[in-house]
Amino acid sequence: MSLRVAFVRLCAPIAVLAALAIASPAADAEGRSAIGLDAASWTSTMLGGIDRHVFALALDAASSAVARGLAAPPTTLTVIDYSRPSTQPRMWVYDLPAHELILKELVSHGRGSGKSMATSFSNAAESNKSSLGLFRTAEAYVGHNGYSLRLDGLERGVNDHARERAIVVHGAPYVNAVTARANGYLGRSLGCPAVRPEIARQLIDTIKGGGLLFAYYPDPAWLTSSDFLN
Secondary structure (H helix, E strand, O other), rough: HHHHHHHHHHHHHHHHHHHHOOOHHHHHHHHHOOOOOOOHHHHHHHHHHOOOHHHHHHHHHHHHHHHOOOOOOOEEEEEEEEOOOOOHHHEEEOOOOOOOEEEEOOOOOHHHOOOOOOOOOOOOOOOOOOOOEEEEEEEEEEEEOOOEEEEEEEOOOOOOOOOOEEEEEEEEOOOOOOHHHHOOOOEEEEEOOOOHHHHHHHHHHOOOOOOOOEEEEEEEEEEHHHHOOO
8 A cells, every 4th residue: 555545544534635635546536435525435325316417516516625625524415406396305415424325305495596496596685596506514503493504605606695694404394295295396485495394403413513515406607617616
């Protein structure tokens, strides 16, 4: 084993990502796999039905944020695929080091983004729209919607107004399969990724305090300009 590979295996996670900047391709892949950020180390069975391309983009964005020092190596990665209708589960929560799917859930989008399908996104206050891109999970608190989780948007001009917009993860009674079947779409928020009340606390306590959340939609402008995907 080379000294470089040994160093990657033994160092703390942040040092691992720093070392990868000068490591060989083989060491790079091994280091990313160790902290769950290498798409090739995940099998289809582990992914829980998410589109593999979307998952790979989420890992790329997370890897970029860590390498640039904007986030510590996360233990959890939450992925929302807004290209799916709200009547389908479209939020996945992964334990990265363990290579395990923790939760697969329904999640709302903002009322300004669309009905069944979210097709319009914004970073602007009062837009009532969801935002795309990479977020870092912050502190939990109890507010108007009960136990909630603040998000810090990491993408300039895309989601970096999330905190001032109060875009948070919270439970909401309109997020349930009965509502979805009756209306043909899930109840909608003011832009927050709201989830079923029954799982809100479990979800928040699992991902709070430095996890990463990636919200996807095949928007060409964002995909070609994102700080973390290019």
